[in-house]
Amino acid sequence: xxxxxxxxxxxxxxxxxxxxxxxxxxxxxxxxxxxxxxxxxxxxxxxxxxxxxxxxxxxxxxxxxxxxxxxxxxxxxxxxxxxxxxxxxxxxxxxxxxxxxxxxxxxxxxxxxxxxxxxxxxxxxxxxxxxxxxxxxxxxxxxxxxxxxxxxxxxxxxxxxxxxxxxxxxxxxxxxxxxxxxxxxxxxxxxxxxxxxxxxxxxxxxxxxxxxxxxxxxxxxxxxxxxxxxxxxxxxxxxxxxxxxxxxxxxxxxxxxxxxxxxxxxxxxxxxxxxxxxxxxxxxxxxxxxxxxxxxxxxxxxxxxxxxxxxxxxxxxxxxxxxxxxxxxxxxxxxxxxxxxxxxxxxxxxxxxxxxxxxxxxxxxxxxxxxxxxxxxxxxxxxxxxxxxxxxxxxxxxxxxxxxxxxxxxxxxxxxxxxxxxxxxxxxxxxxxxxxxxxxxxxxxxxxxxxxxxxxxxxxxxxxxxxxxxxxxxxxxxxxxxxxxxxxxxxxxxxxxxxxxxxxxxxxxxxxxxxxxxxxxxxxxxxxxxxxxxxxxxxxxxxxxxxxxxxxxxxxxxxxxxxxxxxxxxxxxxxxxxxxxxxxxxxxxxxxxxxxxxxxxxxxxxxxxxxxxxxxxxxxxxxxxxxxxxxxxxxxxxxxxxxxxxxxxxxxxxxxxxxxxxxxxxxxxxxxxxxxxxxxxxxxxxxxxxxxxxxxxxxxxxxxxxxxxxxxxxxxxxxxxxxxxxxxxxxxxxxxxxxxxxxxxxxxxxxxxxxxxxxxxxxxxxxxxxxxxxxxxxxxxxxxxxx
Numbered sequence: 001x002x003x004x005x006x007x008x009x010x011x012x013x014x015x016x017x018x019x020x021x022x023x024x025x026x027x028x029x030x031x032x033x034x035x036x037x038x039x040x041x042x043x044x045x046x047x048x049x050x051x052x053x054x055x056x057x058x059x060x061x062x063x064x065x066x067x068x069x070x071x072x073x074x075x076x077x078x079x080x081x082x083x084x085x086x087x088x089x090x091x092x093x094x095x096x097x098x099x100x101x102x103x104x105x106x107x108x109x110x111x112x113x114x115x116x117x118x119x120x121x122x123x124x125x126x127x128x129x130x131x132x133x134x135x136x137x138x139x140x141x142x143x144x145x146x147x148x149x150x151x152x153x154x155x156x157x158x159x160x161x162x163x164x165x166x167x168x169x170x171x172x173x174x175x176x177x178x179x180x181x182x183x184x185x186x187x188x189x190x191x192x193x194x195x196x197x198x199x200x201x202x203x204x205x206x207x208x209x210x211x212x213x214x215x216x217x218x219x220x221x222x223x224x225x226x227x228x229x230x231x232x233x234x235x236x237x238x239x240x241x242x243x244x245x246x247x248x249x250x251x252x253x254x255x256x257x258x259x260x261x262x263x264x265x266x267x268x269x270x271x272x273x274x275x276x277x278x279x280x281x282x283x284x285x286x287x288x289x290x291x292x293x294x295x296x297x298x299x300x301x302x303x304x305x306x307x308x309x310x311x312x313x314x315x316x317x318x319x320x321x322x323x324x325x326x327x328x329x330x331x332x333x334x335x336x337x338x339x340x341x342x343x344x345x346x347x348x349x350x351x352x353x354x355x356x357x358x359x360x361x362x363x364x365x366x367x368x369x370x371x372x373x374x375x376x377x378x379x380x381x382x383x384x385x386x387x388x389x390x391x392x393x394x395x396x397x398x399x400x401x402x403x404x405x406x407x408x409x410x411x412x413x414x415x416x417x418x419x420x421x422x423x424x425x426x427x428x429x430x431x432x433x434x435x436x437x438x439x440x441x442x443x444x445x446x447x448x449x450x451x452x453x454x455x456x457x458x459x460x461x462x463x464x465x466x467x468x469x470x471x472x473x474x475x476x477x478x479x480x481x482x483x484x485x486x487x488x489x490x491x492x493x494x495x496x497x498x499x500x501x502x503x504x505x506x507x508x509x510x511x512x513x514x515x516x517x518x519x520x521x522x523x524x525x526x527x528x529x530x531x532x533x534x535x536x537x538x539x540x541x542x543x544x545x546x547x548x549x550x551x552x553x554x555x556x557x558x559x560x561x562x563x564x565x566x567x568x569x570x571x572x573x574x575x576x577x578x579x580x581x582x583x584x585x586x587x588x589x590x591x592x593x594x595x596x597x598x599x600x601x602x603x604x605x606x607x608x609x610x611x612x613x614x615x616x617x618x619x620x621x622x623x624x625x626x627x628x629x630x631x632x633x634x635x636x637x638x639x640x641x642x643x644x645x646x647x648x649x650x651x652x653x654x655x656x657x658x659x660x661x662x663x664x665x666x667x668x669x670x671x672x673x674x675x676x677x678x679x680x681x682x683x684x685x686x687x688x689x690x691x692x693x694x695x696x697x698x699x700x701x702x703x704x705x706x707x708x709x710x711x712x713x714x715x716x717x718x719x720x721x722x723x724x725x726x727x728x729x730x731x732x733x734x735x736x737x738x739x740x741x742x743x744x745x746x747x748x749x750x751x752x753x754x755x756x757x758x759x760x761x762x763x764x765x766x767x768x769x770x771x772x773x774x775x776x777x778x779x780x781x782x783x784x785x786x787x
Contacts, residue, residue: 012034012089013033013034013035013089014031014032014033014034014089015031015032015034015056015087015088015089015090015091015390015421016031016086016087016088016089017029017030017031017032017051017055017056017084017086017087018084018085018086018087019084019085019086020050020051020055020082020083020084020085021083021084022050022051022054022055022082022083022084023047023050023054023450023678024045024046024047024050024446024447024449024450025047025050025051025055025450026450026451027085028047028051028450028451028452029452030051030439030452030455031455032056032421032423032437032439033421033436033437034089034091034388034421035388035416035419035420035421036416036421036422036436036437037412037413037416037422037424037434037435037436037437038421038422038423038424038435038436038437038438038439039424039425039426039431039432039435039437039438039439040052040423040424040425040426040439040440040441041426041427041432041438041439041440041441041461041468041710042440042441042442042449042453042467042468042710043442043444043445043449043467043468043710043712043713044445044666044683044708044709044710044713045445045446045449045669045670045683046441046442046443046444046445046449046450046710047441047442047449047450047451048425048441049394049425050450051439051441052392052423052425053095053097053392053394053425054082055082055084055087056087056090056093056390056392056423057093057095057390057392057423058079058082059081059082059084059087059090060090060091060092060093060390061079061093061095062079062081063090064092064093090390091388091389091390091421092386092388092389092390093389093390093391093392094381094389094390094391094392095392095394096374096377096378096381096391096392096393096394096396097374097377097394098371098373098374098394098395098398104365104366105178105364105366106139106140106177106178107364107365107366108318108361108362108363108364108365109359109360109361109362109363109365109368109376110318110361110362111140111365112365112376113347113351113361113376113379113380114347114380115344115347115348115351115361116318116361117134118340118343118344118347119137119314119317119318119344119361120134120135120137120138120170120314121134121340122309122332122337122340122341122344123137123304123307123309123313123314124136124137125336125337125340126309126332126334126336126337127307127308127309127314128307128308128309129306129307130307131168131303131304131306131307132168132303133168135167135168135169135170136168136169136170136303136304137170137300137304137307137314138169138170138171139170139171139172139177139179139298139299139300139304140171140177141167141169141170141171142169142171142173142176142177143166143167143168143169143171143173143301144165144166144167144169145164145165145166145167146164146165146166147162147163147164147165148162148163149161149162149163150162150163168303169301170300170301170303170304171299171300171301172292172294172295172298172299172300172301173294173301174292174293174294174295175292175294175295175299177299178292178299179291179292179295179297179298179299179362180289180290180291180292180297181289181290181291181292181293182264182268182287182288182289182290183287183288183290184260184263184286184287185285185286185287185288186240188202188282188285188286189201189202189203189240189259189260189263189286190202190228190259191228192227192228192229193227193229194227194228195223195224195225195226195227195228196213196216196217196222196224196225196228197213197217197224197225198225200227200228201213201216201259203259203263203282204278204279204282205279214249214250215249215254215256216239216259218247218249218250219238219247219249219256220247221235221238221239221242221247221256222235222238222239223235237258238258239258239259240258240259240260241258241260241261242256242257242258243257243258243261244256244257245257267279267282267283268283268287284532295315298315298318298319298362299315299362300314300315309332310328310331310332312328315362317361318360318361318362319360319361319362320360320361321357321358321359321360321755321756322348322351322352322356322357322358322359322360322361323352323357323358323755324756325348325360325361326345326348326349326351326352326357329341329344329345329348330345346383347379347383350379350382350383351379353382353407353411354375354378354379354382354407354408354411355375355400355404355407355408355518355754356372356375356376356379356519357754357755358498358518358519358753358754358755358756358757358758359372359519359755369399369518369523369541369703371397371398371399371400371518372399372518374393374394374396374398374399375396375408378396378411381415382411382414382415386420387418387419387420388419388420388421389420389421390420390421390422390423391415391420391421391422391423392423392424392425393412393422393423393424393425393426394425395425395426395427395428395707395708396408396412396424396426396431397426397428397430397431398704398707398708399518399704399707399736400518400736401515401516401517401518401736401777401778401781402430402736402738402781402785403517403777403780403781404517404518405428405430405431406430408431409430409431409434412424412431412434413434416436427708427709427710427711429472429473429474429711432458432461432468432472433458435457435458436457437455437456437457438454438455438456438457438458438460438461439452439454439455440452440453440454440455440461440464440466440468440469441453442466442467442468443466443467444669445668445669446637446669446670446671447637447669448669449669453466453467453468454466454468454469467710467712468710468711468712470712471710471711471712472711474711474739475785475786475787476738476739476742476743476785476786476787477742477786477787478742478767478768478771478782478786479742479743479744479745479766479767479768480768482510482745482746482766482767483509483510483511483725483745484509484510485507485508485509485510485745485746486508486509486510487507487508487509488505488506488507488508489505489506489508489529489530489533489699489730490505491503491504491505491506491525491528491529491530494524494525494528494529495528496524496527496528497521497524497759498519498521498524498755498756498758498759499521499524499525499528499759500759500760502521502525502529502759502760502761504525504529504748504761504764505764506529506530506730506732506748507730507745507746508698508699508730509725509728509730510725510730510731510744510745510746511721511722511725511731511733511743511744511745511746512730512731512732512733512744512745512746512747512748513733513735513740513741513744513746513747513748513767514526514732514733514734514735514747514748514750515735515736515741515747515748515749515750515778516749516750516751516758516762516778517751517753517754517758517777517778518754519754519755519758520750520751520752520753520754520758520759521750521758521759521760522734522750523703523734524759525750526538526701526703526732526734530699530701530732531701533699535697535698535699536697536698536699536700536701537692537693537697537699537700537701538701538703539685539688539689539692539700539701539702539703539705540703541685541703541704541707544676544679544684544687544688548591548675548677549579549580549590549591549675550675550676550677551634551672551673551674551675551676552638552662552667552670552671552672552674552676552687553634553672553673555676555687555691556658556661556662556687556690556691556694557658557691557694558655558658558659558672559578560574561652561654561655561658562577562630562633562645562652562655563575563577563578563630565625565650565652565655566623566625566630569623569625570623572623576617576620576623577616577620577623577630578590579591579592579615579616583616583617583620583630584615584616584617585608585610585611585614585615585616585617586610586617587608587609587610587611588608588610588611588615590615590616591608591615592607592608592611592613592614592615593606593607593608593613594606594607594608594609614631615631616629616630616631625649625650626644626647626649626650627649628644628650633672634671634672634673635671635672635673636671636672637668637669637670637671637672638659638662638663638667638668638669638670638671638672639663639668639669641655641659641672642656642659642660642663642668645659657694658690658694661690661693661694662687662690664690664720664723665686665687665689665690665717665720666686666709666713666716666717666720667683667686667687667690670683683708685703685704685705685707685708686705686708689702689705693724697729698729698730699729699730699731699732700724700729700730700731700732701732701733701734702721702731702732702733702734703734704733704734704735704736704737705717705721705733705735705740706735706737706739706740714737714739714740715739718739718740718743721733721743725745738781738782738785738786739785741767741770741778741782742767742782742785742786744767745766746764746765746766747763747764747765747766747767747770747778748761748763748764749761749762749763749764749770749776749778749779750762751776751777751778752776752777762775762776763775763776763778763779767782770782771783771786
């Protein structure tokens with residue numbers, strides 16, 4: 001080919017998007033350069049994720065799935081084609097989201113990565129004494145032994161032979177591989193003064209008349225009308241401890257199980273982080289967990305703990321901090337397993353490079369923050385030889401201390417420099433600054449957003465006049481005058497995880513910022529010293545449980561006073577104004593849409609023809625409040641709804657209080673009926689905060705309340721925190737954002753490092769004193785940020 005002539009294959013250097021209308025996008029057109037870092041900016045709810053994830057990434061993954069056979073597609077999750085006119089230049093997309101890892105009781109950092117499997121293989125090959133294959137070191141594999149007669153067919157003859165079968169697993173039989181045993185407080189399970197039919201069972205979900213209580217009342221093992229305190233020893237044993245027995249209840253054959261084994265099976269076999277809040281509260285109240293005495297909390301059977309490599313067993317390896325484990329693996333000098341130890345070293349080094357070297361492989365995956373989970377997912381991609389891949393990141397700096405952000409930026413650059421396209425949805429100025437290309441979406445949120453406000457370089461963005469451009473250089477002034485504490489919450493001898501017997505006084509009546517690098521012990525301090533105290537509400541980052549039927553109105557309880565207001569005005573039942581009850585359209589069952597299952601092909605979802613997608617019966621929509629039907633109300637944004645329910649013709653004070661809290665946390669742009677599954681992680685956390693503010697707690701503990709917030713919205717969040725404190729509450733914010741640190745009345749800084757290098761209080765005092773001293777990493781970065 002002649003020099004200077006571009007090969008046709010090299011002309012496909014951009015991803016072209018034309019007419020994107022997903023969610024609130026307004027038919028946007030944009031070109032994204034390949035093999036570059038493109039950062040999507042804009043206020044929360046402006047449409048960034050709709051463009052990056054729900055349009056570009058979803059269509060790429062959908063088209064990849066279509067290359068598989070129809071048989072395989074039948075087993076794969078299906079997604080509909082995004083609402084867009086044209087997408088060109090797509091490459092294979094890999095999404096690295098903030099979704100937490102599955103909170104399974106058996107899931108650990110080791111099982112979620114390949115590190116656990118590699119270690120099991122290493123010990124099965126060179127461990128002394130030799131005990132068996134990799135499964136012999138797996139706490140998820142029980143030991144099985146069987147013997148008896150089997151039938152063997154040879155030609156036309158069948159003979160019976162005696163055979164034995166055994167599998168050596170690594171699961172501890174005492175705790176079934178969970179590493180813990182539980183002790184139940186029976187007084188929390190039942191009220192001895194009541195009978196079963198009078199509500200003796202105190203376990204959440206066990207309601208008189210429901211199947212869970214009928215299961216015991218009709219079992220025939222005891223008199224359900226006799227107080228439990230008057231049961232004979234045999235009756236009490238049958239009620240509490242009886243193992244599986246066949247009974248007939250309501251004409252149906254069922255397997256009866258005593259209350260204690262039933263609770264162990266239905267509740268205690270799950271990870272605490274995966275439980276609903278009321279179940280978690282019951283478990284915390286009724287159950288005491290302690291390390292399994294048989295395996296000392298390692299989850300592993302004795303043979304697995306007996307085998308050693310270089311003087312260390314596999315349980316000790318998994319409990320090491322990853323930085324220490326990396327040194328140990330490097331010391332294993334055996335040519336026979338050199339490829340395995342080399343691969344394990346590379347994997348563990350990726351943990352360290354990405355800032356997770358303070359973790360251990362036996363850390364439960366459900367205890368990782370969203371930011372930690374996202375970085376764990378990144379690890380598998382760092383050493384990948386694939387190129388021309390599109391990586392799509394959702395706020396990769398979430399949960400990172402300012403000290404760690406440059407390391408994350410280096411990783412994004414490495415992915416780009418290998419020839420990949422990197423798309424990043426981000427708010428942090430430090431990461432926006434490394435972009436090769438900026439796409440600013442807005443100008444506002446929800447219906448006020450959905451347009452492309454700017455495309456270009458970072459320097460051009462600064463002078464563009466957009467909301468992001470104006471706030472890109474924001475700095476905060478450290479408070480000169482701080483509030484005076486009204487008292488203190490004493491924490492003494494906190495020693496969970498990496499905490500080193502921490503003693504600290506948390507001042508009350510003020511805004512406290514709890515700071516420190518990721519892994520320094522902030523969350524451990526809160527969990528042990530604050531979260532379970534009376535009068536304390538802890539708004540953590542656990543995901544909101546919800547389905548396609550859940551929305552902000554149902555989650556916050558807002559729909560209840562609205563339904564009652566409609567019912568009172570027209571003299572009808574409130575159930576008519578629920579899409580989950582009597583008022584639901586029978587055709588779509590209140591979903592507003594009908595999905596046609598096409599087997600192995602992608603299903604087709606269309607608006608319900610009978611209700612027009614409005615979810616309610618036509619008769620119900622004739623009832624109005626302030627000239628709006630219930631469907632019209634659910635389509636209102638939260639800000640518009642606040643104004644509507646404050647008007648004379650539609651005044652509903654209880655609804656106004658809830659809406660005011662939603663506006664305070666920066667969710668005014670979301671519609672009342674928007675499904676929870678469409679909200680971002682930051683939006684869900686703020687929705688949870690608004691709901692829990694109704695409890696009127698004395699102390700609010702917030703886990704990174706600025707997650708997902710645009711620079712322009714941080715000020716609004718700080719104003720809301722000020723209002724909480726001025727109303728008499730104490731607010732403790734676990735935060736990395738320097739603006740929150742500067743605005744706080746008191747800072748408790750954990751560190752000095754992460755993991756074994758952390759676990760201590762390295763500073764407590766006013767933000768101004770921390771800036772003046774510059775004695776910690778937090779102090780240094782706050783001093784650089786403050787004006």
